[in-house]
Amino acid sequence: MSSRSKYLMIAASLILLGVFMFPIWNINLKAPQYPEGIGLRIWVNQVTGEKEFDLKNINGLNHYIGMKAIEPDTISELKYMPFILVFFIGTGLIISFIKNKKMIFVWILLFLVVMSIGLYDFYLWGYDYGHNLDPTAPIKVPGMSYQPPVIGTKKLLNITATSLPGIGSILILISLSLAAISYFTLKKDKGELNV
Numbered sequence: 001m002s003s004r005s006k007y008l009m010i011a012a013s014l015i016l017l018g019v020f021m022f023p024i025w026n027i028n029l030k031a032p033q034y035p036e037g038i039g040l041r042i043w044v045n046q047v048t049g050e051k052e053f054d055l056k057n058i059n060g061l062n063h064y065i066g067m068k069a070i071e072p073d074t075i076s077e078l079k080y081m082p083f084i085l086v087f088f089i090g091t092g093l094i095i096s097f098i099k100n101k102k103m104i105f106v107w108i109l110l111f112l113v114v115m116s117i118g119l120y121d122f123y124l125w126g127y128d129y130g131h132n133l134d135p136t137a138p139i140k141v142p143g144m145s146y147q148p149p150v151i152g153t154k155k156l157l158n159i160t161a162t163s164l165p166g167i168g169s170i171l172i173l174i175s176l177s178l179a180a181i182s183y184f185t186l187k188k189d190k191g192e193l194n195v
Contacts, residue, residue: 006096008182009104012175013092019044019085024168025122026050027148029058031159040070042122044168045082047072061159065146066137067129077121084114092179104183111176123150 023041028050030037038057039050047070049055059069072078088111095103130147133140141157148154148161155161 002186005182005185008178008185009092009096012178012182013089013096015171015175015178016085016089018171019168022167022171024166026164026166028162029159031061041166044085045078047075047078064137064139066133066135066140067146101183101186104179108176108179108183115172119150126150
């Protein structure tokens, strides 16, 4: 592997460490009772509020419309996502030192598949929370569901929900971009590359 391609792949792998330090997704809510807004931050291994009491306040709002409380300890994905990320960091570093262009391609492809599954799982998570409502909730609107958008803004009664990728997701996209550049940087030189 050429030095440039090797260092790009090392960078693609190590930048993923930053995903542990920043949220991968942000959901922000604005409501008359919270004009300054409240936010939910989804990390690779936890769910928190943007501010100290935001998660508690969001669960309070959810209670009135019959949504389940968001309890991070019960979300199984938060337990295994860190291991998936460590897998991509480790295999990316190993690939950096192996002279095989196809392995970079497989790493990128596998990462894209895992990301797609993750987004779909996020959609299902939101669907479950927004549609499976408690029939004894204080506020009931026939036919109304409260699923936040996967990405974008949506009005839910008097609440405006905005869902956007966080810095962690941006780091993942940068990682994939660096890996793609590494892939396309490699030359098919017999003495340098096994394909």
